[in-house]
Amino acid sequence: MSEAPLLRVEGLTKHYGRQIGCEAVSFSLWPGEVLAVVGESGSGKTTLLGCLWGDLTPTGRVTYRDQEMGALSEAERRVIQRTEWGFVRQNPADGLRMNVSAGGNVGERLMAIGDRHYGTIRHTAAEWLRRVEIDPARMDEMPTAFSGGMRQRLQIARNLVTRPRLMFMDEPTSGLDVSVQARLLDLLRSLTRDLGLAVIIVTHDLGVARLLSDRIMVMRGGRVIETGLTDQVLDDPKERYTQLLVASVLQVAG
Amino acid sequence: MTALRFEGVDKTFVRHLHGGARLPVLRDASFAVAAGECVVLTGPSGTGKSTILKLAYGNYRADRGMITVRHGEIAKMSAGDPREILSARRRLIGYVSQFLSVIPRIGALELVTTAAKDAGHDAPETCAREMLERLSLPSALWPLPPATFSGGERQRVNIAIGMVGRHPVLLLDEPTASLDKANRDTVVALVNEKRAAGAAILAIFHDQAVREAVATRTIDVAAFAPHETAAP
Numbered sequence: 001m002s003e004a005p006l007l008r009v010e011g012l013t014k015h016y017g018r019q020i021g022c023e024a025v026s027f028s029l030w031p032g033e034v035l036a037v038v039g040e041s042g043s044g045k046t047t048l049l050g051c052l053w054g055d056l057t058p059t060g061r062v063t064y065r066d067q068e069m070g071a072l073s074e075a076e077r078r079v080i081q082r083t084e085w086g087f088v089r090q091n092p093a094d095g096l097r098m099n100v101s102a103g104g105n106v107g108e109r110l111m112a113i114g115d116r117h118y119g120t121i122r123h124t125a126a127e128w129l130r131r132v133e134i135d136p137a138r139m140d141e142m143p144t145a146f147s148g149g150m151r152q153r154l155q156i157a158r159n160l161v162t163r164p165r166l167m168f169m170d171e172p173t174s175g176l177d178v179s180v181q182a183r184l185l186d187l188l189r190s191l192t193r194d195l196g197l198a199v200i201i202v203t204h205d206l207g208v209a210r211l212l213s214d215r216i217m218v219m220r221g222g223r224v225i226e227t228g229l230t231d232q233v234l235d236d237p238k239e240r241y242t243q244l245l246v247a248s249v250l251q252v253a254g
Numbered sequence: 255m256t257a258l259r260f261e262g263v264d265k266t267f268v269r270h271l272h273g274g275a276r277l278p279v280l281r282d283a284s285f286a287v288a289a290g291e292c293v294v295l296t297g298p299s300g301t302g303k304s305t306i307l308k309l310a311y312g313n314y315r316a317d318r319g320m321i322t323v324r325h326g327e328i329a330k331m332s333a334g335d336p337r338e339i340l341s342a343r344r345r346l347i348g349y350v351s352q353f354l355s356v357i358p359r360i361g362a363l364e365l366v367t368t369a370a371k372d373a374g375h376d377a378p379e380t381c382a383r384e385m386l387e388r389l390s391l392p393s394a395l396w397p398l399p400p401a402t403f404s405g406g407e408r409q410r411v412n413i414a415i416g417m418v419g420r421h422p423v424l425l426l427d428e429p430t431a432s433l434d435k436a437n438r439d440t441v442v443a444l445v446n447e448k449r450a451a452g453a454a455i456l457a458i459f460h461d462q463a464v465r466e467a468v469a470t471r472t473i474d475v476a477a478f479a480p481h482e483t484a485a486p
Contacts, residue, residue, distance in 0.1 A: 030337065186359045215336050229312065229336040236314040240270035247271055 004066075006031050006166060006198050007052075012060035014051050020222035021047035022058070027217065027227070031165065032196040036213035036230065038203060038245070044222035045202045046170060052200065053087055053168055064166070082112050086159030090171040092151035096143050096158065102129065103139035105158050113162060128157040132187060149180035153187065160191065167192075169201040173208055185211050206249050210234055218242050256324055257454030258287040258310060258347075258423050263319035263332070265305055266480070279305050281480035283319070285473055289422065292445060292455040294469040301475045303458045307425045310456060311349045312339035323347050325422040344372065347423040350416030352409070352431050362386065362403075363396040366414045373419045385414040389440055405432040417444050424448060426457035430464055442467045 005028035014021035022044040029035055037045045051058040054069065054077050062069040064084075069077065081087070089095035096105050106125040107115075115121055126136035132153040134146075143151050152172060159167060172188070173181040189212055192199055203209055209216055209230060216233045218226040218241070226239045237243045263283040269275045279302040287293045295303040308314040309321055312331040321332035329342035343349075363382055370378035370385075386396060389410040395403065400411045413429050426445070430438045438461070445468045449455055459465045465472070 033337075183359070214340060228315070228334065229339055231313050232315055232336075235308070236267075238268075238315070243270050 003030065005029060006033075006065060007200075008061075008063040009052065010061045010063075012048065012051055012058050012062065014047055014056055014058040020044070021056070022051065022219070022222045025060075025224055027224075029166075029198050029200065031198055032192075033215065034192055034197075034199040034201065034213045036201050036203060036209035036216045037219060038206060038209050038216060039219035040204060040245075043219040045219050047222070048219070049168055049170055049200065049202050053085075054081065082109060083162050084165050086162075086164040086167040088152075088155055088159055088167065088169040088172045090175060092143070092148070092155045095155040096151065098143050101140050101142060102134065102146070102154055105143065105154060106139075106161050109158055109162050124161060125157075128161045129154075131160075131191070132157040133183075147180075148176050149184060152176065152184060156188070156191070160195070163195070165198060167197055167199045169199060171203055171205075172201070174203070174205065181208075188212060206234060206245060218245070255289050256286045257289045258456060259320075259322050259324065260285050260306070260310075261320045261322075263309060263321060264317045264480075265302070265309060265314065266317055278480035280309075280475075280478045283475075283478040287423070287454045287456050289452045289454045290449060290470075292449045292457060292468050292470050294457050294459055294465050294472045295475055296465075296472050297475040302478065303475055304427055306475065306478075307349070307427050307456065307458065310423075310425055311343070311347060323423050346421055347425065348416050348419045348421035349425045349427070350413055350429045351427045352429070353412075359399055361397045362391065362400050362411045362414075365400070365411065366418055369415045370418045373421075375418070375420075381418060382414070385418050386410075388444075389414055389437060406434070406437070409433060410437065413441060413444070417448065422453060424453050424455045424457075426455065426459075428458050428460060430459065430461060438464060 007029040010026050012025040013023050025048055037048060039045050047056065050056040052062060064080065087095065100108065103122060103125045106128050107121040110121050110124060126139060129136045129139055134150055134153055143154055146154065173184050176184060185208060201212060213230045216228065216230045217224050218233065220241050226233055226237065226242045233242060234246055237246050260283050263280060265280040267277040267279065269277065283306065295306060297303060305314060309316055310331060316332040319332065320330065323329045323331060323342055323346045325346050329338060329346055331339060331342060363386065366382035366385060367379045370381040375381045391407060391410050395407060400408045409429065409432050430441050433441065442464055445455060457468065459468065
């Protein structure tokens, strides 16, 4: 319990002109913890992710393992992004190189950190394809030959191959068919558990948040309006807006 | 030794989507459950029995008062720190509900084995097999995910997950609701073994025979009924 947080966020704020992107967001994330950021579109959750990852330049402070991210050079930040962090985009085409083979997509991140031995890279890539349930026999095919669910699993393998500590995920299941979603959620849940990954996952789907996350942050209009244990916030929501979100989920009898 | 304690706990639900309606459920709820006790909550439906269990598990948030689990250390279930609550759930307090909510693709045996592993058993799979056998879940079902099971089968998996743990405090919310007589008897035996081994148990059992077979004491939740009227 006394161990240090992996990521500490203090007063993160981003305005687009007079428009609020996100405002005064503060939280800490510990190793192995999965945090879901929920809210409707326009709530600021994707802006928050962009600020944390470094696509956007917010005010406030982001500290990752005692390093203040704002103080790093662009090159130093890229090293962290390529090794200790990962980012799973909503659309796999944004996170993959579509004209490079599946094996190449996974191997590329290894080469980026200095791995040069072709046999080792290929072997490791095959292993990660297996872990995300893609037949390694297909490693020389292009992602364009894959279904949406497979592409998303490939993107996850590409990220995990460097054994990151922290993953950012932006609506990773929302572009997929329901049956494919269930499989991917299962996979994500067992991978995060087995690898002890810390994850910040942005989703508008409370079912995804419930299945994957330990904690939840509800955002509206760029601000965090409610936060707590995932089952607390979803089963005993305090804020009017959270109650509205929870009430809007179709109840399906178990 | 007190293992679970409620001190002056209030709980009111506010329904913002229904004109801010206030639904007071508990007022000044105070009681304690000691190690080796099985306390059964009684009272008609809707008087807050399940709410008490959910507050104890940190699933609902208390408006006022303090809920603690004591086992050498003191864990505050009513305070807002999610990490403290999660840590207490792993080590100190178990919860068996009527419903099973698990990941769709994982088989029954693996679910129970994982729970046994989390509890630190030396041979988790053996332990899980014994538990499923005792609850007479047909072994053909063991590799299958419980999502496809009948209500009673699912409930037995749920009980196995809760009972295979070694939590010093155990919360049971109607675990026998959809079981036949033989399985009810098994659950009664399991509960009594847990208690004899020193667990503090807080439970809801509607079946009178089961209640009489397990309870060392009952608490009528009417004692915690609020007399507040709805706010304008």
